[in-house]
Amino acid sequence: xxxxSEVRKAFRSTVALDGVGVDIGSGVTGLLGPNGxxxxxxxxxxxxxxxxxxxxxxxxxxxxxxxxxxLEIRRRLGYLPQDPGFYLGFTAYDFVDYVAILKEITxxxxxxxxxxxxxxxxxxxxxxxHRLGTFSGGLRRRVALAQTLLGDPHLLVLDEPxxxxxxxxxxxxxxxxxxxxxxxxxxxxxxxxxDVTALCTAVIVIDRGQLLFTGxxxxxxxxxxxxxxxDDTRHAGAFLSWRTGDGRYRHIGDPPPGARTVxxxxxxxxxxxxxxxxxxxxxx
Numbered sequence: 001x002x003x004x005s006e007v008r009k010a011f012r013s014t015v016a017l018d019g020v021g022v023d024i025g026s027g028v029t030g031l032l033g034p035n036g037x038x039x040x041x042x043x044x045x046x047x048x049x050x051x052x053x054x055x056x057x058x059x060x061x062x063x064x065x066x067x068x069x070x071l072e073i074r075r076r077l078g079y080l081p082q083d084p085g086f087y088l089g090f091t092a093y094d095f096v097d098y099v100a101i102l103k104e105i106t107x108x109x110x111x112x113x114x115x116x117x118x119x120x121x122x123x124x125x126x127x128x129x130h131r132l133g134t135f136s137g138g139l140r141r142r143v144a145l146a147q148t149l150l151g152d153p154h155l156l157v158l159d160e161p162x163x164x165x166x167x168x169x170x171x172x173x174x175x176x177x178x179x180x181x182x183x184x185x186x187x188x189x190x191x192x193x194x195d196v197t198a199l200c201t202a203v204i205v206i207d208r209g210q211l212l213f214t215g216x217x218x219x220x221x222x223x224x225x226x227x228x229x230x231d232d233t234r235h236a237g238a239f240l241s242w243r244t245g246d247g248r249y250r251h252i253g254d255p256p257p258g259a260r261t262v263x264x265x266x267x268x269x270x271x272x273x274x275x276x277x278x279x280x281x282x283x284x
Contacts, residue, residue: 001024001025001026001059001060001061001155001185002022002023002024002025002046002058002059002060002155002185002187003023003024003056003057003058003059004020004021004022004023004042004045004046004055004056004057005021005055005056005057006019006020006021006054006055006056007019007020007021007042007045007052007054007055007056007057008020008052008053008054008055009038009041009045009050009052009053010053015209016038016041016209017038017041017042017045017052017206017209018208018209018210019055019210020038020042020055020206020209020210020211021055021211022204022211022214024185024187024202024204025185025202026183026184026185027185027186027200027201027202028177028178028186028188028199028200028201028202029185029186029187029188029200029201029202029203029204030188030189030190030195030196030199030200030202030203030204030217031043031187031188031189031190031203031204031206032190032191032193032196032203032204032205032206032270033205033206033207033212033274034207034274036208037206037207037208037209038206038208038209039159039189039206040082040159040189042189042206043157043158043159043187043189044081045057045064046059046155046157046187047077047079047081047157048064048070048073048074048077049079049081051064051065059073059155060072060073060076060154060155060185073155075103075104076153076154076155077153077154077155077156077157078147078148078149078150078151078153078155078156078157079148079156079157079158080144080145080148080156080157080158080159080161081144081159082159082160084140084144086132086140086143086144087132088131088132088133089131089132089133090131090132091128091129091130091131091132092119092124092127092128092129092130092132092135092143092146093115093116093119093128093129095132095143095147096115096118096119096143096146096147096150097111097112097115099147099150100114100115100147100150100151103150103151105150105151114150114151115150116128117149118146118147118149118150119143119146121146121149121172121176122142122143122145122146122149122169122172122173122176123142123169123172124139124142124143124146127139136164137164138164138165138166138169141161141163141164141165142165142169145158145161145173149176153184154184154185155184155185155186155187156177156184156185156186156187156188157187158186158187158188158189159189160189160190160191161173161188161190162190162192162195170195174195174198174199177199178199188200193265193266193267193270196217196266197217197265197266200217201216201217202214202215202216202217203215203216203217203220203266205220205270205273205274207274212273212274213273217266220266220269220270220273221264221265221266221268221269222264222269223264223268223269223272223273223278224252224264224265224268224269224271224272224278225264226255226261226264227252227253227254227255227261227264227268227272228250228251228252228255228261228262228263228264228265228268229250229251229255229259229260229261229262230244230248230249230250230251230260230262231248231249231251231259231260232247232248232249233249234249234251235249235251235256235259237253237254237256238251238252238253239251239252239253239254239271239272239275240252240253240271240275250262252268252271252272253272
């Protein structure tokens with residue numbers, strides 16, 4: 001339902017996306033990559049907020065290069081940008097109500113019910129009439145997340161949706177998203193591999209504008225099978241190692257003879273992939 005073919009985007013001499021091609025279906029797809037990898041550029045293109053320099057983009061069966069196609073995509077889209085803008089004099093209710101009007105929810109009774117529904121979904125029922133200028137960054141993030149849920153959109157494009165959310169709200173977000181994801185297309189950019197493990201049916205990894213991996217989360221985890229181990233001391237030959245809460249060291253890389261390997265995690269596979277320590281599965 002999202003089809004990208006040979007998508008390229010550059011900002012002057014900086015290439016943000018370099019020939020990215022991927023198909024994304026229903027369910028939750030996580031987009032992972034280091035800072036500056038091109039994640040936000042990719043999400044902005046999918047959300048029709050940015051046009052690629054070259055390549056083909058089809059969203060929900062519509063051609064994003066045409067004006068009519070973009071209009072139809074936007075009518076079925078919920079988009080959370082990385083840095084959403086706010087009218088700080090608005091209350092949370094007023095802001096989401098304003099976005100609901102822009103989304104063509106014009107019947108007052110229907111709109112009032114929908115605004116209250118999405119504010120409740122992000123835990124803001126008791127603060128809906130407080131001004132945004134009094135909100136912390138985390139509370140504003142929740143307001144931004146609420147507006148993406150208006151009208152039960154077929155496509156959700158979320159750039160770092162759980163940034164600033166406390167653990168309880170992060171779990172509530174996962175619950176909300178998992179309930180709507182079965183028949184919808186959800187694309188999430190995140191730095192939190194635990195969100196991918198908990199939510200996603202598919203995962204994409206990009207780095208320096210290029211596609212490194214597409215597949216299921218357990219396939220990304222499998223890239224680190226037999227390559228994670230623990231020891232009482234730091235091993236100089238490990239690709240990465242860190243001291244855990246129990247005082248032992250967890251290592252990833254090429255284990256030495258006799259090493260006590262431990263079950264790999266998705267984070268292990270991701271770190272090895274972006275560090276160039278496993279073969280690039282997205283390359284022929």
